[in-house]
Amino acid sequence: MSEPLLSVEQLRVSFETDDGIVHAVDGVSYQVEIGKTLGIVGESGSGKSVSSLTTLGLTRGPRTRIDGRMVFGGRDLVALPDAELRRVRGNEIAMIFQDPLSSLHPFYRVGWQLIEAVLAHRKVSKSAARARAIELLELVGIPDPQRRVDQYPHEFSGGMRQRAMIAMALVNEPQLLIADEPTTALDVTVQAQILALLNDLQKRLGMAIIIITHDLGVVAEIADEIAVMYAGRIVEYATTQEIFSSPQHPYTWGLLRSIPRLDIPRGEELVPIAGRPPSLINRPSGCYFHPRCPYVQDEHRRIDPQREPLADAPGHTVACLLAPEVRTRIWRGLASGQTPAELRHLASAGSAGSPLSTTSAAGTSQRDRLANSGE
Amino acid sequence: MTAAGTTPLIEVRDVTKHFPITRGVIFQRRIGAVKAVDGVSFDVMPGETLGIVGETGCGKSTTARLIVRLLDPTSGEIRFDGRELAAVKGEELKRLRREMQMIFQDPYSSLNPRRRVGSIIGEPFVIHGLHKGQGERKRRVQDLMDRVGLNPEHYNRYPHEFSGGQRQRIGVARAIALEPKMLVADEPVSALDVSIQAQVLNLLQALQREMGLTLIFIAHDLSVVRHMCDRVAVMYLGKIVEIAPSDVLYHAPRHPYTGALMAAVPVPDPTGTKRERQLLTGDVPSPANPPSACRFHTRCPKAQPVCSEQDPALEAKRGGSVAACHFPLTDDEVASSLPLALTKSPVAAGRTDQAPSSSAAATSSSSSDST
Numbered sequence: 008m009s010e011p012l013l014s015v016e017q018l019r020v021s022f023e024t025d026d027g028i029v030h031a032v033d034g035v036s037y038q039v040e041i042g043k044t045l046g047i048v049g050e051s052g053s054g055k056s057v058s059s060l061t062t063l064g065l066t067r068g069p070r071t072r073i074d075g076r077m078v079f080g081g082r083d084l085v086a087l088p089d090a091e092l093r094r095v096r097g098n099e100i101a102m103i104f105q106d107p108l109s110s111l112h113p114f115y116r117v118g119w120q121l122i123e124a125v126l127a128h129r130k131v132s133k134s135a136a137r138a139r140a141i142e143l144l145e146l147v148g149i150p151d152p153q154r155r156v157d158q159y160p161h162e163f164s165g166g167m168r169q170r171a172m173i174a175m176a177l178v179n180e181p182q183l184l185i186a187d188e189p190t191t192a193l194d195v196t197v198q199a200q201i202l203a204l205l206n207d208l209q210k211r212l213g214m215a216i217i218i219i220t221h222d223l224g225v226v227a228e229i230a231d232e233i234a235v236m237y238a239g240r241i242v243e244y245a246t247t248q249e250i251f252s253s254p255q256h257p258y259t260w261g262l263l264r265s266i267p268r269l270d271i272p273r274g275e276e277l278v279p280i281a282g283r284p285p286s287l288i289n290r291p292s293g294c295y296f297h298p299r300c301p302y303v304q305d306e307h308r309r310i311d312p313q314r315e316p317l318a319d320a321p322g323h324t325v326a327c328l329l330a331p332e333v334r335t336r337i338w339r340g341l342a343s344g345q346t347p348a349e350l351r352h353l354a355s356a357g358s359a360g361s362p363l364s365t366t367s368a369a370g371t372s373q374r375d376r377l378a379n380s381g382e
Numbered sequence: 383m384t385a386a387g388t389t390p391l392i393e394v395r396d397v398t399k400h401f402p403i404t405r406g407v408i409f410q411r412r413i414g415a416v417k418a419v420d421g422v423s424f425d426v427m428p429g430e431t432l433g434i435v436g437e438t439g440c441g442k443s444t445t446a447r448l449i450v451r452l453l454d455p456t457s458g459e460i461r462f463d464g465r466e467l468a469a470v471k472g473e474e475l476k477r478l479r480r481e482m483q484m485i486f487q488d489p490y491s492s493l494n495p496r497r498r499v500g501s502i503i504g505e506p507f508v509i510h511g512l513h514k515g516q517g518e519r520k521r522r523v524q525d526l527m528d529r530v531g532l533n534p535e536h537y538n539r540y541p542h543e544f545s546g547g548q549r550q551r552i553g554v555a556r557a558i559a560l561e562p563k564m565l566v567a568d569e570p571v572s573a574l575d576v577s578i579q580a581q582v583l584n585l586l587q588a589l590q591r592e593m594g595l596t597l598i599f600i601a602h603d604l605s606v607v608r609h610m611c612d613r614v615a616v617m618y619l620g621k622i623v624e625i626a627p628s629d630v631l632y633h634a635p636r637h638p639y640t641g642a643l644m645a646a647v648p649v650p651d652p653t654g655t656k657r658e659r660q661l662l663t664g665d666v667p668s669p670a671n672p673p674s675a676c677r678f679h680t681r682c683p684k685a686q687p688v689c690s691e692q693d694p695a696l697e698a699k700r701g702g703s704v705a706a707c708h709f710p711l712t713d714d715e716v717a718s719s720l721p722l723a724l725t726k727s728p729v730a731a732g733r734t735d736q737a738p739s740s741s742a743a744a745t746s747s748s749s750s751d752s753t
Contacts, residue, residue: 050575164665165438194437194602196662199646203661221576224648247652263650265580267609270649273628277609279580283545 011038018075027288031057033239044216046230054239101176105188107168111160118156143174166197238295245323255325301347302354390425397458418444420620431597433611440617483557487569489549493541500537547578564596619677626703634701636710645719
């Protein structure tokens with residue numbers, strides 16, 4: 008295994024607001040390797056965007072508290088002074104955002120906005136920067152770049168604007184590209200084009216990508232590894248194959264079973280996740296997912312689970328108090344069309360402490376560190 | 383399902399809606415028109431769910447607004463329960479409006495932030511002078527709240543105190559308050575979080591079963607539409623390019639655009655479903671200046687010279703789908719581009735060898751003006 012390009016360790020980001028402290032990111036760790044793609048999946052308010060905005064120092068402010076480490080190329084981005092971080096941002100790490108219309112300045116020509124990004128980090132002539140802008144527009148598949156470079160954003164369609172945003176991100180050949188919901192505002196056919204483009208660019212330029220999305224379909228297409236986030240934490244982390252073939256966390260199951268899919272027979276009932284995402288100011292006690300979890304046990308309300316590796320797949324980590332064999336049986340049931348209500352008894356059987364069902368290794372090791380919840 | 387023999391609740395015939403493009407401030411000159419809907423015909427049976435899918439700007443939302451008469455068509459006619467919508471006026475229109483309701487996409491902008499939820503849901507009663515007593519009206523509203531899964535005790539709260547999913551439930555409660563015959567839902571879940579979408583979809587399905595509602599469901603998400611709808615119409619640049627029962631459309635699409643749409647849907651399963659996808663190139667052309675003849679010919683992988691000269695008619699194709707295409711997809715092409723699970727369908731192409739009664743109507747009328 009090579010040295011990771013970006014290594015995030017126990018990142019915590021909280022914002023002080025008038026209503027209280029928002030714990031947006033709460034102890035998140037992940038690594039991204041050169042040339043690989045990490046998908047971060049979660050709902051609004053799960054902290055998926057905040058964790059990557061922090062990479063670029065975009066969450067810094069007088070009322071923000073950031074702890075932990077983000078090591079990139081030997082430097083800790085959390086501790087880096089603003090001026091130095093500025094040299095990293097848009098240069099070694101670049102970002103593309105969800106809404107290409109509001110991320111492009113409507114008064115300036117697309118070409119100028121690209122040239123500006125070149126000049127911000129390179130000492131080159133304007134004409135060289137312009138040549139680079141045209142080259143990049145061509146790279147991202149914009150037809151007739153010579154003419155397009157002098158057009159305004161409103162003259163571009165949605166898909167082309169997102170291509171222009173990608174071109175802008177690639178200006179300085181970043182080692183890491185962070186794409187925050189890059190296709191959410193786009194139609195499916197254009198979405199497929201953009202995903203194909205990202206895949207292709209990654210192959211050609213060898214950069215690492217972090218893609219942030221709520222759409223499991225999108226990450227299945229593009230990611231090598233997936234982190235599922237819930238309420239500011241990563242609750243499950245595994246390779247893309249593993250997440251879809253043997254998901255371990257009840258929230259991941261919920262996500263997989265609550266969306267209609269083209270590859271599942273029609274007429275199969277959707278299984279929604281009950282309730283709604285928790286407040287990040289007053290977080291639930293114990294496991295943050297317990298108020299919505301169909302398999303919740305008494306102790307889950309008190310014990311705060313940590314992410315631990317599976318015995319048979321060390322790369323696959325999950326923060327769940329259910330015993331591994333119970334989880335396997337529940338997922339098998341869900342996958343064959345049973346409802347959570349029918350499978351709930353499996354969870355209680357597992358924690359009843361019968362001699363046969365060896366209470367989860369993870370569960371016992373966590374029994375002693377009781378939840379210091381609420382704070 | 384389309385019950386044979388019954389009369390359609392909604393009949394849409396050759397409907398067009400053109401929005402003028404003007405230039406000048408005081409003397410506005412008309413310099414063109416956006417042909418948002420351009421010759422659309424279909425029927426909807428009572429109790430049926432019809433889905434309308436398509437990309438941004440294909441005219442699906444305009445079609446929805448025409449059906450509930452929030453807009454008047456430029457030409458063509460829409461019949462609701464046998465009555466022509468454009469001819470209905472005054473008191474009669476008000477009575478007709480009780481039977482058709484709409485749910486909007488954005489649960490944030492479609493509720494008045496200064497009104498309490500009780501008064502938002504009770505507004506239809508006020509407008510139509512129903513349940514006049516204070517206590518009676520409140521009880522009715524609380525019944526509705528209970529029915530859509532809201533806590534009736536939250537009667538006096540404001541919209542901002544509710545989450546997105548709950549707000550959409552408020553919108554649903556308001557829409558069913560008058561016990562309509564038909565509900566038009568325009569992208570009802572696209573603004574919601576994934577874990578909440580299923581809650582609202584299940585609610586709509588349950589209400590439809592209980593109330594025998596006819597549902598017109600508009601979305602850009604093909605998987606959601608397949609889940610919800612008995613029959614699906616695919617729109618492209620103001621026209622229906624294909625219309626068929628869900629099982630037929632999703633397993634044996636005939637129009638290359640439908641095929642491309644389906645191939646583009648990302649499937650959340652990295653194993654075995656890697657398909658030889660043929661991605662569409664380019665973007666949807668402007669509806670102000672649509673391509674000649676078949677509007678899809680500029681992006682179509684199967685386009686031939688005839689496609690830019692002759693507008694294809696909507697007609698029954700092999701397998702039971704009704705599509706407007708000179709060169710419909712073959713079974714092999716379908717098999718190579720669709721998700722694996724869809725191609726191995728229990729619904730063999732032979733089962734529906736003739737077009738269903740309701741879509742037959744759609745075949746008769748597709749000769750619209752081609753620019």
